[in-house]
Structure formats: C-alpha cells, structure tokens
Amino acid sequence: MGVLILGGGLAGCSLAYFLxxxxxxxxxxxxxxxxxxxxxxxNIIYDIGPHALFSKNKEVLSQITSLTETNVLRRSNKIYHKNRLVKYPFENDLAALAETERDYCLKEFLNNxxxxxxxxxxxxxxxxTFGEGITKLYLQPYNEKIxxxxxxxxxxxMVERIPKPPKDDVIQSARGxxxxxxxxxxxxxxxxxGGIEQLITALAKRIASKTTIVNPVGIRTIECNNKCWTVETDQGIFTGxxxxxCMPLHEFCTYIKIPQKVQTALNNLKYNSIHIIVLQARKDNMGDNFAFYVPERNIIFHRISKMNFLGKNYCLKDKGSTIMAEITYRPGSYLADLSRDEIRRTVIDDFDKIDLVKKNDVFDSEVRTFQYAYVIYDLDHRKNxxxxxxxxxxxxxxCCGRFAEFEYLNMDAVFEHSYALAQKLNEEL
Ligand SMILES: Cc1cc2nc3c(=O)[nH]c(=O)nc-3n(C[C@H](O)[C@H](O)[C@H](O)COP(=O)(O)OP(=O)(O)OC[C@H]3O[C@@H](n4cnc5c(N)ncnc54)[C@H](O)[C@@H]3O)c2cc1C
Known part of the structure; x- marks a missing residue:
C-alpha cells in the first residue's frame, strides 16, 4: 500500500524523486x-520542440540542473518578419523593421x-500593454499561429504576468x-x-531503489474501495x-465514472497537438542563432530551431545542420489530416521560400506527431x-503535471508543483 503514480513524464518521475x-x-x-x-x-539528438531550461525560481533551476551536466547558453533568437530578422523580443529591436513599421510600432506604443x-x-x-503596432505586426499573428x-x-x-516593456527600452530599440x-x-x-531526456534518465537512476516502474502498461480500470485504490492493468493489479x-485529464477520465457536468467541462478543455519536423541540411542561412519565430501566415511552421546551437554534441560531424520546425494544430482541424509526406514537402518548400534552407541542401528529414502539446487558454479554460x-x-x-492540471507548465513549474505535492504527502503519509 503506497503511492500509485499514473504517467511517467517529468511530473511522475520528479514526484517519485521527491516522495x-x-x-x-x-x-x-x-x-x-x-x-x-x-x-x-x-545520431543527432533532438527533443519534442527544443527544451530550454530556465526559471525565475533560482532554487528550482539549480535543483534541476544538479541532476545532469548542462551547457549554459545565451539566447540568440530572432523573429522572421517580412524577409527581415528582428531580435527577440520584437519590441527590443524595432530598428530592424522598415522605417514606416518602426514608427507605427513606436508611436502606437507611446500614444496608446x-x-x-x-x-x-x-x-x-x-x-x-504593447500598443497596436507591435500587436498587429507580431504578437497577434504569432500567437494565433501557435x-x-x-x-x-x-x-x-497566460499573458497577465508579462510586464509592460519600459518606455526607454522601446525608444532605444527604435533608435537602433x-x-x-x-x-x-x-x-x-x-x-x-543526450538531449532533454537526459533529465529523465538522471531521475530514473535516482528513483530506482524506491520506485517500481511498470511500462509499457495498459490501464484497464481504476477503482477505490475503503480508501484503497486498485488499478487493473495488462501487467497485473496494483493497489495504493x-x-x-500525472497523465492528461482527457486520458485519465476515460478510466473513471464522472458526472455529466464534469464530462461536459472536460470535453470543452481545448489543447493543441504538434508536428515536429527535423531536417538535416548541408548548409543553411540561419547563422549562429537558435530559434526563429515565424508569424507569417503563408508559412506553415511557427517556430524553427537549429540544434547546432546547443553544443558540439548536437552538431553533425561532417558539417551541416540539424533544424527543427514546429507546427501546432487543433485536433480535428485540416492540419491534423495532412500526411507525413505532405507535411515534410510543405516544410521544405517553406524553408526554401524564406531562404533559410535551400531545398537542394536538405539530405534527410523526419516527421513526428504528438497529441498533447499545448493547453489552450480559451475564455472558458479556468471555469472548465x-x-x-x-x-x-x-x-x-x-493531479500533477502539464495536462494533468491543464495549465501551461514548463519544466521548472512541473518541478515546483511536484515538489510541493510531494512535501504535502510526505507530511501526511
Ligand atoms: C513543443 C514543446 C516545447 C517545450 N519547450 C519547453 C522549454 O523550452 N522549456 C520548458 O521548461 N518546458 C518546455 N515544454 C514543456 C515541458 O515539455 C513540460 O512542462 C513537461 O514535459 C510536462 O511533463 P508532464 O509529466 O507534466 O507531462 P507529459 O510529459 O505529457 O507526461 C504525461 C505522461 O503520461 C503518460 N500517459 C498518457 N496516457 C497514459 C495512460 N493511459 N496510462 C499511463 N500513462 C499515460 C504519457 O505517456 C506521458 O509519459 C515544452 C513543451 C512542448 C510541447
């Protein structure tokens, strides 16, 4: 009779670690x-969208980074805006825009x-917070795309914690x-x-002596009798x-009976899935940058990143680059039905169109799709x-984790939440 954790992502593994x-x-x-x-x-490792480790909570960040050796990298991200590269965040590099757009952004910001x-x-x-120019040229199209x-x-x-950029910064940025x-x-x-999975490998080693990990497993039923949980699976029966x-709510709730009102709320919780496309190319025009945000509506991906930036272990030996494109989609939308070949072709064409990677330079590629990627904060998210x-x-x-709590949680927040829950249970148990 112990603790049963359903789902072995970062939330499940870090919970087992802290318990x-x-x-x-x-x-x-x-x-x-x-x-x-x-x-x-x-042999070049990549994640499900490049996973950068950062946090406002320094204690949590050092807890995470103590698990495995890391490189510390300085952000070098750009926004691809009408054939120009604007340094991220957009409002901090207005001088990179055409003169009329620069003035539009600055004036609407100052006289908002x-x-x-x-x-x-x-x-x-x-x-x-940003005025009409920055909103219409970048924030609105980019956010609607992702x-x-x-x-x-x-x-x-999700956005209310974003601080208003200081006026002086924006004025300076417009002046170049x-x-x-x-x-x-x-x-x-x-x-x-080892990519971001290295964190999981490190956690798995640390929890090995006190945790039974059962995978792959098919859960059949979940029941509670006399304060005892019984989970019946294709690998046997587990009690706790x-x-x-720690698994997505939409998955978990298929194993238990819930009232109609709760089912309706669950059905209305919206999320995005993601296609991850990785290309390897003899050369590219992305420079020594990591990620590019692409708000343009006629380009299929919203973000691209260059793995070479992450360190020597992420570079092809005989020169060339490994580049990732991300395409989100709502389940049921037209993007969900594209075949892998259609996705691959469109991505390569679009890279060629914006001249960051030429079609003829691509020598290998692969496409992977993941169902649960981003929680959508629609107007009813909180209530549901x-x-x-x-x-x-x-x-x-x-419930603990990104889709188990149905919040936009990054890795640091997942760690914070699993630590807090484990502390609470450690006191109770
Ligand atoms: C594209 C993308 C980029 C990201 N980039 C960053 C970043 O740069 N920095 C950052 O800090 N965070 C980033 N994140 C967020 C980070 O990935 C998450 O915060 C974290 O991985 C969530 O962990 P989790 O355990 O809560 O959820 P998950 O990783 O979703 O784990 C849930 C687990 O439950 C399992 N499961 C599902 N159904 C069942 C079932 N029926 N039975 C048993 N198990 C089941 C799944 O297989 C999975 O292992 C990114 C996320 C995405 C999608």
Whole structure:
C-alpha cells in the first residue's frame, strides 16, 4: 500500500524523486519522459520542440540542473518578419523593421489609446500593454499561429504576468540601440549530451531503489474501495492508498465514472497537438542563432530551431545542420489530416521560400506527431479546468503535471508543483 503514480513524464518521475515513500509509476509508453523524451536523426539528438531550461525560481533551476551536466547558453533568437530578422523580443529591436513599421510600432506604443482599459482577453491585453503596432505586426499573428485560436477568444491568464516593456527600452530599440527583454530567459541550460531526456534518465537512476516502474502498461480500470485504490492493468493489479494522476485529464477520465457536468467541462478543455519536423541540411542561412519565430501566415511552421546551437554534441560531424520546425494544430482541424509526406514537402518548400534552407541542401528529414502539446487558454479554460479538478480533488485524486492540471507548465513549474505535492504527502503519509 503506497503511492500509485499514473504517467511517467517529468511530473511522475520528479514526484517519485521527491516522495519519501515507495511508489509505483504506471507509464503507457515503452520509454519514460512524455514530452521530455528525445529522438535521433543520424545520431543527432533532438527533443519534442527544443527544451530550454530556465526559471525565475533560482532554487528550482539549480535543483534541476544538479541532476545532469548542462551547457549554459545565451539566447540568440530572432523573429522572421517580412524577409527581415528582428531580435527577440520584437519590441527590443524595432530598428530592424522598415522605417514606416518602426514608427507605427513606436508611436502606437507611446500614444496608446488602449492603455486605460482593463483587458478581458489576450488580444486586449496585447493592445493595452504593447500598443497596436507591435500587436498587429507580431504578437497577434504569432500567437494565433501557435495557439491556432483567435486571440480575442483566449483569456489573460497566460499573458497577465508579462510586464509592460519600459518606455526607454522601446525608444532605444527604435533608435537602433539594442536592449534585452525577458531577462530571466536570456541564459538557459541544456544537457551537454543526450538531449532533454537526459533529465529523465538522471531521475530514473535516482528513483530506482524506491520506485517500481511498470511500462509499457495498459490501464484497464481504476477503482477505490475503503480508501484503497486498485488499478487493473495488462501487467497485473496494483493497489495504493494514494493515487496521483500525472497523465492528461482527457486520458485519465476515460478510466473513471464522472458526472455529466464534469464530462461536459472536460470535453470543452481545448489543447493543441504538434508536428515536429527535423531536417538535416548541408548548409543553411540561419547563422549562429537558435530559434526563429515565424508569424507569417503563408508559412506553415511557427517556430524553427537549429540544434547546432546547443553544443558540439548536437552538431553533425561532417558539417551541416540539424533544424527543427514546429507546427501546432487543433485536433480535428485540416492540419491534423495532412500526411507525413505532405507535411515534410510543405516544410521544405517553406524553408526554401524564406531562404533559410535551400531545398537542394536538405539530405534527410523526419516527421513526428504528438497529441498533447499545448493547453489552450480559451475564455472558458479556468471555469472548465476548475470544474474537473475540484471533482477529482473531492474523490481524493491528486493531479500533477502539464495536462494533468491543464495549465501551461514548463519544466521548472512541473518541478515546483511536484515538489510541493510531494512535501504535502510526505507530511501526511
Ligand atoms: C513543443 C514543446 C516545447 C517545450 N519547450 C519547453 C522549454 O523550452 N522549456 C520548458 O521548461 N518546458 C518546455 N515544454 C514543456 C515541458 O515539455 C513540460 O512542462 C513537461 O514535459 C510536462 O511533463 P508532464 O509529466 O507534466 O507531462 P507529459 O510529459 O505529457 O507526461 C504525461 C505522461 O503520461 C503518460 N500517459 C498518457 N496516457 C497514459 C495512460 N493511459 N496510462 C499511463 N500513462 C499515460 C504519457 O505517456 C506521458 O509519459 C515544452 C513543451 C512542448 C510541447
């Protein structure tokens, strides 16, 4: 009778690490890690979207980076805007824009009629905080591309922590004096080798003596009788007095009976899936940069990144680069139905179109698709998430992790949440 953890992603593995008691992790896939798994193309390792380690919480960051050796890298990200490269964040490099667009952004920022309003959705927040120019040229198209959702139908939970850029910084940036924004992400860590999955490997080693890991496993039923949880699987029956769900809510709720009201709320929780396309090319025009954000609507991907930036272990030996493109899509939308070949062809054509990688230089590529990538903060997200989570909490089911809590949690936040939950359970058990 111990702790049953359902899902062996970062949340499940870090929970087992922080718990004093023994636990059992039941993981569906043959490999632990969930979104923190890494893959290889011609021995070059890549993640499900490059996973940079950074945090405002220095204690958590040092806890994570103590698990494995990391390189510390300085951000070098660009926004691809109408054939120009603008340093990220956009408002810190307005001088890179054409003169009329630069003035549009600066003047609307300094004389912003929306400043006085309380924002009720993401679009209003952008207009209030950044003004019309920066919103219309970059923030709105980029966000609508990654979320595949109209910014007027998204709430402000995710953006409300974004500080208003200092006026002087934006004025300087328009004059051609570059400034830095979002400084907590300016430097980031990345494992020296093995990709982000190295974190999971390190955690798996540390939890081995106190954790039973069962994978791949097919869960059949979950029941609770007399305060004892019983999980029946294709690998046997597991029991525990504490049940922690770390898998996506949409998956977990298929194993239990929930009232209609909760089912309706669950059905209305929206998320994006993602196609990850990796290309290897003899040469490219991306320079010594890591990521490029691409707000242009006629280009299929929203972000591209160059693995070479991450260190010598991520570079092809005989020169050339490994480049990743990311395409989000809502399940059921037209992008969900594209075949791998169509995706690959379109991505290569679009790289060629924006002249960052020429078609003829690509010598290998692969496409992978992942169902749960981003929680969408639509206008009803809070209400629906609270309905589902409060029902589960009343059933004494703990939830921890990105899709288990249905929040935009990065790795540092997952760590924070699993640490807090483990501390609470360590005291109780
Ligand atoms: C494209 C992309 C880029 C990202 N970049 C960054 C970044 O740069 N920096 C950063 O800090 N974070 C980043 N993240 C976020 C990071 O990946 C997550 O915060 C973290 O991996 C979430 O871990 P988790 O354990 O909560 O969820 P998951 O990784 O989703 O784990 C859930 C686990 O449950 C398992 N499961 C599902 N169904 C079942 C079932 N029926 N039975 C048993 N097990 C099941 C899954 O297989 C999986 O292992 C990124 C995420 C994405 C999608």
């Amino acid at each position: 004093d008691s023994n636990s059992v992790i039941l993981e569906k896939e043959a490999r632990l890690g969930g979104l923190c798994r890494s893959y290889q193309l011609n 009629p929306y400043e006085v309003y309380h924002p009720h959705n993401m679009l209003q927040f952008f207009l209030k 979320w595949k959702f109209d910014a007027a139908f998204m709430d402000t939970q 004096i570059p400034t830095e924004g979002y400084t907590h992400q300016l430097y980031f860590h990345y494992p020296c080798e 007095e504490t049940l922690i769900n 998430t609270d309905t589902v989570l409060s029902y589960l909490a009343n059933q004494k089911i703990f």
